[in-house]
Amino acid sequence: MNTTQLECFLAVAEFLNFSKAAEAVRISQxxxxxxxAALEAELGVQLFVRTSRSVELTREGAQFVPSADRILQLAGAARARLHGTQDEKSLPMRIGCHNQFEMDFLPEPLRLLRAEYPLLSPEVRLLPFESLSNLLEDESIHMMLGYHSANRKKSAMPYQELARCPIVCVCGKENPLALSSYLTIDQLNGDMVACTPHKGPEAVIHAQGEVLHQRRGGQVYFTDGYEGTITLLRAGFGFSLVPDIPSARVSDLCYIPVEGMESVSFGVHYKTLRGNSHHKRFLELLRAFVQGEDMESGH
Incomplete structure (x- = not known):
């Protein structure tokens, strides 16, 4: 097993396309x-399922992603130490996010944290949920932003809530629903943008199912997550149901409460903060930013 094999594996896992992976690692397809093939032979497992039209990770391939990533990180860190390019006094902080929505919360807290900890060395990772959880379990990342499911099997990892988010109707300002100050499920009719099952918080998927069952008329547009949903809403394609965090609202969309909708918890999963004062301070700043509080009012 060598770093070239691992770089190729991670590139194919990211793009699920051998041609694009070849461009990324700058070698031929x-x-x-x-x-x-050499990596699969050495590991004794199939990492990808290949057809003439698609490439997918096998279960073993998905499980190997965080290990391959960690090995490459360790190799890079070792090279940096040998060449004197890494400050041993730096304060590492590796943060995992599932989408751009979560990443947008990070710049301001990180800016303020750097002022307090000049040796801060942050790294931000953007990965699908399952892979991100594996990275947290392996301690390849220190913390992971995301929604917390009460129905998910209790994890040994701590969780800190940043905000409690009601599920609301979101639509463009030209949508007839935008004229309402609040709505009932029976009033949610017309075109709807829905998140593909298993691609969003459980409470949102459940709420979508309830609305889809009762609604009348209109088309349903499915997306893979937050970015696709917001794009279609801004283009005028109906309404959707999303957890509402006022500090993260999109200015040209309307957010309307819906009676009877449950709320979801948004926060940070982590393994340990023991001895890491900069991690604890980051969570304080992040919580203040998410809740729209004054972040510079004191330590």
Whole structure:
């Protein structure tokens, strides 16, 4: 097993396309295929399912993603130490996010944290949920933003809530629903933008199912997550149901409360903060930013 094999594996896992992976690692497509085949032979498992039209990770491949990523990180850190390019006094902080919505909360807290901890060395990772959880479990990242499911099997990892978010109707200002100050489920009719099952918080998926069952008329547009949903709403494609965090609202959309909708918890999962004062301070700043509070009012 070598770093070239791991780089090729992670590139294919990211793009699920051998041609794009080859462009990313700057070698030929046949060379990428050879590296993947050699890695699979060494590990004794199939990492990808390949057809003429698609490439998908196998269960073993998905499980190997965080390990491959961590090995490459360790190799890079070792090279940096040997060449004297890494400050041993730096304060690392590796943060995982599932989407751009979560990443948008980070810049201001990180800016303020750097003023207090000049040696701060942050790294932000953007990965699908399952892979991100594996990275947290392996301690390849220190913390992970996301929604917390009360129905999910209790995890040994701590969780800190940043905000309690009601599920609301969101639509463009030209949508007839935008004229309402509040809505009932029976009033949610017309075109709807829905998140593909298993791609959003459980409470949102449940709420979508309830609305889809009762609604009358209109088309349903499915997306893979937050970015796709917001894009279609801004383009005027109906309404959707999303958890509402006022500090993260999009200015050209309307957010309307819906009677009977449950709320969801948004926060940070982590493994331990023991001895990491900059991690604890970051959570304080992040919580203040998410809740729209004054972040510079004191430590």
């Amino acid at each position: 046949p060379a990428v295929s050879h590296q993947i």
